[in-house]
């Protein structure tokens with residue numbers, strides 16, 4: 061229901077902010093999704109100097125960030141579908157595939173004190189690729 065003013069009142073045009081409970085829930089999970097990116101990419105950045113020397117390690121924040129991305133991403137797909145928002149399945153599939161590689165590498169090597177430069181860099185590269193896939197693929 062729009063605002064009912066005098067006949068012809070432009071405020072009755074039906075344009076309004078999406079503030080239903082479902083929209084709030086979706087935005088809340090987008091926020092958590094972004095916190096996940098912060099942990100994963102932030103953890104990577106703390107190791108960049110060490111990466112140059114070949115002594116970088118996958119810090120716990122990276123593992124927890126990658127897990128957060130998976131959980132919040134899956135919840136976001138479900139919430140958007142439940143709310144009849146179209147979900148780009150190919151885009152999500154590509155993001156999921158890249159994240160599985162990231163999560164696999166970080167999980168398997170989580171206790172290694174040193175990770176090969178190339179492997180470590182790959183995780184940063186794939187994370188960055190996922191960010192640009194998320195924002196540029198419309």
Ligand code: HEM
Pocket residue numbers: 090093097129130132133134136137140147152155156159162186187190191194195
């Ligand atoms: C490193 C991994 C990931 C990164 C960096 C990432 C990044 C982002 C960013 C920046 C956004 C907000 C921009 C937007 O709305 O398009 C977003 C939204 C979203 N992501 Fe991810 N994501 C990742 C993994 C995933 C995974 C694995 C899934 C699903 C299984 C997923 C599902 C979604 C969904 C459904 C949205 C909301 C799209 C919308 O509301 O239009 N993401 N992601």
